[in-house]
Structure formats: C-alpha cells, structure tokens
Amino acid sequence: MCRLLAYLGQPIPLEDLIFAPEHSLVTQSYQPKELEVALLNADGFGLGWHHPDDRTVDPFVYRNVLPIWNDANLPHLCRYIKARSFVSNIRSATPGLPLDFSNCQPFRHGQLLFVHNGYIDQFRQTLYRPMRDLIGDAAYQNIYGLTDSEHIFALITHLMEANPQLLLHHALEKAIDMIQSLANDYGVRVSGVIIMGDGQKLVAARFDNQAKAPSFYMLRQPEGIILASEPLFDGNWQPVAQAHSLAVSMSDLTPHIYGFSHVS
C-alpha cells in the first residue's frame, strides 16, 4: 500500500502540496491516518510533473529509495519546481519486493505519468506472467521493475497503443476490468487506486474485486483540483466512490465521475 497525491490547475510550487499542508505528503509518510494494510509509507517515493509553461516537452520524474522525510534535496526542489499537472507516490513496499529505484513510482510513458496504490494479491505467483503475456513488445520493453503497479501501467499503455482512439479513462477501465477478471480466475484480490496525468487531464479509478478499496478523495479549489489518498488539510474533500473512475481536464477543472460498467 502507498499514499497518492495529484494536482491539476494553475501552476503552483510543489512545496504547497508536499511540505506545507498540515497533513502533507511528508506527514502521511510517517503518520498516515487511513492506511489499513501497513503502518508507514517509508520505502521510497516519487514525483512526476509537467512543465508549467511549455506543453511540448516530456514530463519530469524524480524518485528516491529513501523515506521522503530524509531526502535533503527535496525541500530545495519543491521550492524551485512549479507544475500545472503533478502526480506523486510515497511507497509502502509489498514485503519481499526490493527497494529498487525502478520500483519507485511514478512510471512514465511519453506524456503519461502513472501512480498506483494497492496490490494484486500474490502477484508473482498469479497474474505476473499472464499479464506480461497480454502485453505487446513496446510496452513490454518499457517495464524496468517487477511491481504489480508497473505491470498494470504496461497493460494500459499496451491497450492505448493497440487502439490509439481509446480515451484514457476507457483504457484505464478496460485494464482494470481485464485484471479483475484474471484475478477472479485465480481467486485473488485486486485492490487499488490509480491516477494518471498527461498534462492536460487527470484520470483516476478506485476499485476492489472483493472488499473495500483504499481511501481516495478529491478537493475542488478555484485554482485547481487535488486528488489524494488522505485529505491534506481541513476542507470539503469528497470521497470518490468505489468502482468508479474520474476524469478532469485542464480546460474546465470539472471532475466527471463514471461508474464502472462491467466491474464489481
């Protein structure tokens, strides 16, 4: 399990999200409130952001295997970096999985950034190989680690490469549907929250094929929208319902919520 945080809106310095709030991402690392499976999110972290002004350049990723509170560079970077589109993850590693840099999120593919909180139960013994077999060579060769998260992202990018007309949130729903079907075949639980951003929109989903999905909230503000595993401060945070996806674009910053059609 992990904690996620994302933003879309007017460019803001990252410190406004990472450090400044009362229940900031740094605080959620050592003292999360709604984490159910683990105690901490201290097994590395990562940030991904799109340039505040230039929409032509690739997004940027910064990752580290240290606990987020122990990265002495991060306060400097978060003072310097401004983003209009931002995703982040603080990791609580599945026991047995290495602390490798390559297992830290976000993962990136072209303009697309991906973060995931959750798990596929007994992934290496169940869906690991079947999911890899579903994936085309391009997405396959873009896998650098061995987390379930990265394989979910590879399936999504595979679906989009196979059908370039596919909307991002349809690709996300379709991938979750395929994974939940496979998981049901193996009788294992798949549970999580996913957020993706391409610089122009954020797309997210909250799902679980057996029980309650991890917590997930959104907050609409005049200058932008925040998505988060846990509220960062007091405010009108609205839970996103389970088995629903969400899409919000830069043009109007209005979230659209969709029930999964085929999914439990």
Place this chain on the structure above:
Amino acid sequence: MCRLLAYLGQPIPLEDLIFAPEHSLVTQSYQPKELEVALLNADGFGLGWHHPDDRTVDPFVYRNVLPIWNDANLPHLCRYIKARSFVSNIRSATPGLPLDFSNCQPFRHGQLLFVHNGYIDQFRQTLYRPMRDLIGDAAYQNIYGLTDSEHIFALITHLMEANPQLLLHHALEKAIDMIQSLANDYGVRVSGVIIMGDGQKLVAARFDNQAKAPSFYMLRQPEGIILASEPLFDGNWQPVAQAHSLAVSMSDLTPHIYGFSHVS
C-alpha cells in the same frame, strides 16, 4: 532519540537479537513502544561487534543510512556474523541533522564501541563548541560527524587518554558529570542512555539532568546479558534506575549497578 541494544556472553548469531525476537530491533524501528520524543527509528542504524574467537583483532562496524528494515544485505550478514560482544543503534535523527553515514552509530575507538540514545538540547547552539574545546587533539581528530553523541564519546576517550588508569565506567560517569554541569550552566536538558563495549565488558549509564531519562532494561540469561531500550520478548527484564551506571564483564556476566555520586 534512538533505540539501543547490546549483548555480552557466549557467541550467538546476530539474527537472534536483530530479527528473531517478537519485539526485535527491526520491529522497534517501525513500531517502538516506549519512544517518547519521536515516532520511529528509521534514520539509519548500525551494528558493532567483537570477533567471537579472536580477541586480538579490532572490532567490526556496519552502518547504513536506510531504515533497518530496508537493508537487503542485513539478513545475510546477521545469519553469518557471530559475536560475543555486540552493540547496536537504530537512529531517530534530531530534526535538522543530516542523514550522513558518519552520523550513524556505533562509533569506534580502538577496541571500544559506543552507542547513545538521547540528546543535548540545542546542542549546536550550546555545548557543541565548549565540548570540542575540552577535547585533546587525538580525540578531536577522531570526530567525523556532528552529533552530540559523537562528541560525548570523544570526551570519554579524551578522559581515558588523559588518564589511562581510569576505569571505563568511571570515565563514563565523569564525562556525564562534566556534560551535565555544562548543560546546567546553559540551562539546557541533557538526557540519554549510553552503552560501551570493549569486548571484555559492557558499561552503560542512564541519565537526565531535568526529567525522566529514556527507558533502559537488562535481562540476565545463562549464556549472556542483554541491554536494551525496550524488552525484546517476554521475560524478567529489569529497568536500570536513572542516574545509575552499570558494568558487566565477560568473566562472570554479573551486572554491577552504581549510583552516580555527583550527578542529579
């Protein structure tokens, strides 16, 4: 604040202390029970041990800035290493102090290993420079980091170099006395537990010039004695009283407890 653990007795594999107990040092890292000032001990760690058979060689030190649970080499090392004399520390860094390797304990000087749990309040603004000024060149040049802990150790080794007849636990008491006097002059609190081992004995102290010192226990077993910030498992753990020191030697494994003569 940190958590300490030490052992003296028949050679045992380190995993028996670090990993195996119900409330092992690894568990105390992410879920301590009696830590009062901080929430975790996840800012690095270190082990020091004397060779199980060969008493002529220098002791060995292993340190890392990662949380102890994330060191993938440690289970291998703790399966392999056996020690008759062992000290360890899991660090909870004072806010503002760097995660540097050189700030991880144990510190070493010849056969002597040192670990410390506690703090000198506002150390850099108060006792840092006066303590350095007390120390002779040899001990001064052996300082590699900037923790209060390392400066306490330097003062102890300075006292022993100045008076080679001094017993180790007298040097420890004298250093604590000097530091508490200085701290009283500056009106700041000094609080802690110190354990030192030279391969033939362990010496420890628990002290605070203003309030309650950190927790500290000992457990006598037939094959050896364990000193620890928190009991590792159910058993007849005895608290060491505040303002007392303790010395135990390999020859009889019987702890001797001394009240501080001059100290609050």
Place this chain on the structure above:
Amino acid sequence: MCRLLAYLGQPIPLEDLIFAPEHSLVTQSYQPKELEVALLNADGFGLGWHHPDDRTVDPFVYRNVLPIWNDANLPHLCRYIKARSFVSNIRSATPGLPLDFSNCQPFRHGQLLFVHNGYIDQFRQTLYRPMRDLIGDAAYQNIYGLTDSEHIFALITHLMEANPQLLLHHALEKAIDMIQSLANDYGVRVSGVIIMGDGQKLVAARFDNQAKAPSFYMLRQPEGIILASEPLFDGNWQPVAQAHSLAVSMSDLTPHIYGFSHVS
C-alpha cells in the same frame, strides 16, 4: 562489461582477495587493465560466499550500488568474513540500465551463486522476451531485475530443474548454446564469462559468438584456485581459452577444461 573474481579452497578472509592484492578487485574497479568496452567498473558490486565450516546453510550475498571503493562497511566485512567458496562481480552497467540493487550480482538460487561479465547485444529488443518464454515458472518468478545476466542464470536454473540429473557445467554449456543459437537468429553478438559456485565446486565458461571473449584467467595455488577477469598479482596465471568451460571441485582443486562441443 564487468570484472569477475572467484575462489575455491581453504577458508581465507575476503580481504586477501578484495583489498590486499596489488591489482585487487578494488583497483580493478577504478583502473582495470583489460576492460575493452568500458573504462570503469563503478556501477555497484557484489560478493557471495559459502560458510567456511557449515555446509548445510545457504550461501550469503552482499551487494551495493556504490562503487566498491566507496563502501565504508566493506573493509570491516572483508576482515571478518572467511570463505571456502566465493564469487564476486564489480559492475560496469550497460548504458540505459538502472543502477538498481536487484541488478547487482551475484544472483543466488539455493546453494548456487552466479556471476557474469559480458552482454547480449540489444538484449531488451532481441533475446529478452524469447529467453523469458523459454523459462519455467519457478525460475521465472525468481527474476528480480532486468539484466541479460539474470536471464542467463534463470535459463540455467530452469534447465537444472527440468533435468535434475544434469551436471552443472553441462547446464552451463547447454544454456550458452541455446543463447548463442538465439543470438545468431537475431544476428546479435553474445559475449561473456560466467562463473558459478555451489560451495563444493566452481564451474565457469568463456564464450563469444562473433569475436573475442572477455579476458579470463585461473591461478592454481596449494591452498586454493582463483578465477579472475584480470590477474590480481604477478604469478602463473593461465588464460582460459575461448569456447571452453572449466570445472574444479573442492575435493582435489584440479581444474578440468572442456571445449564446447556445439558452440563456435
């Protein structure tokens, strides 16, 4: 490319191989003499060893992503650790591959330790997926990184699981044969040296399907045999011929050299 070093014989402290020789493994890291493709071997390193006395316990592995000369724990560990069977690797990472801990060697499977020096050209675009498809689930799930090296080892362990009667050096030759065939199909070069140890013997091979394989030497001494990419000191080091394998067992410490039957 990397540099390899292995030992089989009477138990010796690791510092005799890692630090003490004039052209030690540490020196080969920053100043190799026979490295042809890269300039340095400074992208992490690893050691694996079998217990000097107890033949029932699993071997031990120690790895780090730092350059070997910058691991401040290593001198302590190499003073402490004694081994009768030892393999090591200092890494020169293929450009584009992550510095991940999981990509550092040795790799381990049961009693077996594996190190590899060399490359499969354009591995991710050519043999990566076909090699994975050859491998059974057990070996597949034991892959944690994405180097060509780890996939070669997975193929070897797969062959041994499929045929438990197979001698270790036959499994090695067969795997190299399969990989060279695949490489020839793709028109890419595969070049390398492999060393494996199970505590009772060392098995090695030197191969290249297109040109000259990396350097590889052995030195017989009364107390043991050393295999190395580069001689550690002046002595009667004998080059191992290309397209040959080598096996040496603890019982007589006499190397047996075999020409590859089917291999270029």
Place this chain on the structure above:
Amino acid sequence: MCRLLAYLGQPIPLEDLIFAPEHSLVTQSYQPKELEVALLNADGFGLGWHHPDDRTVDPFVYRNVLPIWNDANLPHLCRYIKARSFVSNIRSATPGLPLDFSNCQPFRHGQLLFVHNGYIDQFRQTLYRPMRDLIGDAAYQNIYGLTDSEHIFALITHLMEANPQLLLHHALEKAIDMIQSLANDYGVRVSGVIIMGDGQKLVAARFDNQAKAPSFYMLRQPEGIILASEPLFDGNWQPVAQAHSLAVSMSDLTPHIYGFSHVS
C-alpha cells in the same frame, strides 16, 4: 581533487553545461583530462543555482553521493532547471574522508554558494583545529561536514560577518592569505581553485603555496561566462593565472583579474 564548473549570464537550462558538451561535467567525472592527483571524480557531486527570474529567493542546492553519471534523476532535473548563476562540483574524495552527503559541495550561506577544488595537506592533523578556532560562532555552527573545503568557506563567511563592508573577492583573497600563512607555519601545501556566486556575480581564485595550482579556465560568450577546471568544448578558453583572483558581475559579464598582493 575535484572538477569545478560555474556559469553567469542569461538563464540557460543546466543540461547545456552538465550533459550536452563534448567534455561535459559528466564526462569529466569518468574521464578527466587535466586531473593530476586522482584518476576520477566519482565520489559524489553537487549543483547550486540561483532562480532565473526571482532574485529574492534563496539559491537551490542539489547533492548526491553517487557518481554523477549514475544519478537517474539528474537528466530530468537538468532539463527542467534554468539558472542565471550556477556552480557545481564533482568530487574526488581525499582518501580517508567519508562519502557523506554533508561533504558534497556546493556549500551555501545565505545567497552565497561555494565550490572548491584542491586540498590542504594533512588537513585534520594540521590546519583543522587552528582554522576552527579562527571562526566565530555563527559560521562555526554552519559547518556540517569535515572537509577542508567547508572550513575554508566558513572562514570566508566569518570574515564577511566580521566586516560586512568587505567585498566578496577581498574576503576570498584574505581567507586564502590566512590559510597559506597557517600552512606555511605547518610546512604543508595548500592548493586549489575556489568559485563563489551570490547570484549577481562570480568570484574565483587559483592558488598554491608550493607548486602548480590545479587547472582553471574561463570562456566569455555573448550570453554568459563559463568558469571550469577543464574546457567543455573547443573554444577560446583562457587559463586563469596562478595567484590571481577573478570577479565578474551580471551587469557587464566582463571578468576582472587581480594578482594576489600578499600571496606567493
């Protein structure tokens, strides 16, 4: 010994200096051309820069103990970050000194960034303690590591705090003068290049009390001035003479060169 690089002028992305040139800072790390005392500059690195637009905010520092070529975040950061004033250092650690983060440069004090290439011979045994004794409490408490470099910087900031009227390049010359005097008393060599930047100007010096100082060049370009230990590419790089200092301000980007008055 280390390699230095600095820039002052129109805002440019850092990748233009760190990665793009033929003999970039990254290349100088593994294949320096004019390094005389060491072979590599692979013991960590650091960058410091002033905001391209906002002159009121503190400068930014990014440091890492890995070799610069192995920092997977750096290409992203150097694509993103733009600076009008920039200093950097790739470290070749003095043998025996720890790899600590706190020993990586640049060092910072208010708006001032500092990098240093060179050494004070036998620093810990000679000038370490005398230099600390010269320094007032504020600068003293700002020392986090134990390099000679950081102590030189502390002496400079001490001189400026003691005399706020002092020009930056006079403070630099005065500090070098004091250090060379002390070094002459102890009969040890002090040799180096220092660059400092406060966002409005760069100030540098090249000095040695016994022999030839490390290489140091400048290149004037229409959009800015580059100072470097080694030329980054073909061009009209001019050596800075030994026992000379240099000052260049943002207003005219014209370097002024001064001979040391009192210095050998």
